Every structure is written in C-alpha cells, then in structure tokens.
Amino acid sequence: MDKTDQQLVTEHLDGDEKAFHGILKRYLKPIYAFIYRLTDNQDMSEDIAQDTFIKVWKNLDKYDTKYSFKTWLYTIAHNTTLDWLKKKKAIVFSSFEDSEGENYFTTSLADNTLLPDELFLQEENKKLLTESLDKLPLLYKEILTLHYQQELSFIEIAHIVNKPLETIRSQHRRGLILLRKILTDTNAPKN
Amino acid sequence: MEKNYAQILKGIPSVEPRAVLYSNILAKIEKIQVLMARLRLALWSTLVLSTAIGFGYSYTYLVRELSSSDFFQYLSLVFSDGGIAMLYGKELLLSLVETIPLFSITVVLFGGFVLLGGLVSMVRDSRKAFYKFA
Secondary structure, eight states: OOOOHHHHHHHHHTTOHHHHHHHHHHHHHHHHHHHHHHHOOHHHHHHHHHHHHHHHHHHGGGOOTTSOHHHHHHHHHHHHHHHHHHHTTOOOOOTTBOTTSOBHHHHHSOSOOOOOTHHHHOTTHHHHHHHHHHTSOHHHHHHHIIIIISOOOHHHHHHHHTOOHHHHHHHHHHHHHHHHHHHHHHHSOOO | OHHHHHHHHHTSOOOOOOTHHHHHHHHHHHHHHHHHHHHHHHHHHHHHHHHHHHHHHHHHHHHHHHHHSSHHHHHHHHHHOHHHHHHTHHHHHHHHHHHSOHHHHHHHHHHHHHHHHHHHHHHHHHHHHHSOOO
16 A cells, blocks of 8 residues: 555654655656646756755655645745746746736636637647647646646645635636637637 | 636646656765765764863873772772771761762763764764765
C-alpha cells in the first residue's frame, strides 16, 4: 500500500533518506507540469523544479502536519516560479489586459454559453487548447491549471497564491470567460 | 458551464519532465549534504582540538592537585587499616570531601564528555563528507 505524504515526511525527519525519494517520485511530474504551464520554457521549468524540491527538502522540518502537504508543496512551487519570473523579468502581461490590468472581455461577455461541440471531438484541438491557455494572464492560467489539471480546490488555491477565496472564484470565472473568447475566436470560420 | 470546461481542460496534455531531472535533483541534494557535512566536520575538528588541549591541561592540573593534597593519604587509610577507617568513618569521610579537588574533577569530566561527543560527531560527519551515499 502506498504511504501517505505525512508518513513519508515523518520517515524523512526520522532519518530515512529514501522517504524523500518517494516524495520526489510522487510530485515531480505534476509540479513540473504546473511550472511549465506558467513559464512555457523547458530549461527554466527544470531549474525552477529543482529549486522547488531543494527548498522542500531543506524546510521539511518546518512543515506543519496540520495542513495539506500538497498545498504546502504547491505554495513553494508557486513562490519559486514567481521569483524566477520576476528575476528574469519574464512576466509577460497578456494582450487581453488594459493598462490598469483589467480584462475588458470578461466584463462584457455573457458567461452562460457552452463551448462549440467540435472542440471536444477533434484531437488536433489539444494544441489549440494549449495555445489558448498560454495566452491567458498568469493568474488565470495558474488558477485553471491548479483547479482542473492538478485537481486542487479553490480553498487550496487561495492558500497557495495567498489571495482571498472569493477573489479566486471570481478570477476563475473570468479566466473561463476569457478562455472561451480565445477559443471561439480562434475556431471561428475565417471570412 | 464548469463541467464543460473541466472536460476540456483536463484533456490538455500534461508536459513531462526529462528523465534526468529526477537524478539531477537527488545529485544536487547529495552535494549539499556533503558540503554541510564537511563544514560540520571542520567545526567539530576545531572544537575537538581545542577541547583536547584544554582537557590535557585540566587533567595535568588535577593530577598535580590530587598529589599535593592529602586525599590519597586519607584514601589509602581505608585500604590499609579498615578497622581505624570504620571507627573514625565520619571524620575520615569529612577529610576526604575536604581534600578532594572537586572543581578540577568537574572540569575534567565535562571536558571529557565534550571531547567524546565531538569525536563521535566527527566520525559521523567524516563518513558523510567523504563517502557517497548508497
């Protein structure tokens, strides 16, 4: 039977070197995928993932077992990624934001329309989806990735990005609205 | 609406890291552990050396104090004339307590424990500092 995160942490703190290997095996791929979604750069993602897990290893004795290990780990990954992006001045503002950082599409579109059915059916649209997601502002991209791909709750995401829960819910809705706009514009028949 | 998006977003292929990333992370951690062990070894070596010098001096002083006091003479009475020792037990005990160099013994014992602890830590850290992990 697989050990829980708490068991692996306890074993590591008790001196079992192999326990950290278990944590690394379990979380390396999802953490890397999350980081890559934010950076869109393989080399940078590898460096950030390396930094993240080294910070995790150094600070495991400070981890409070009352809280979810997954949330704690993603918080470190989130903070490390932002630090890297700030250092490299690589935070690119989305072309969908105005000078005040507001997204004018999300305030003007109705949000109760489903996406076109053909988007579900065509395999090649996975590339389209990935490209569309990459065009979103960093925070929307992060929330959608954490919620749908990493399967974290809004409460956990709020803790990771250190924002109020209602802000996360609202940013999530805006992210979906903008994603729909990008997808439908891209998929619209060209005249 | 959310179920619609959940289906789409979960379908986005996840990017996998290169296989070498796992071993790179472990190698970096091992490097840090070796470096920390070497730093600790350097600190312990300094402590052990200074403690050993201090221990040597305090031990020599203790031996000198013991030989100049009457402690051994009183103690030898216990073994040479047990009857007298029993008869004047209380006075003999008081004399032993008065002549024992308690402070020097405390310093030597403390120094000995620190030296022993330092040596144990040195051995442990030298293994980590100079041998690869299994």
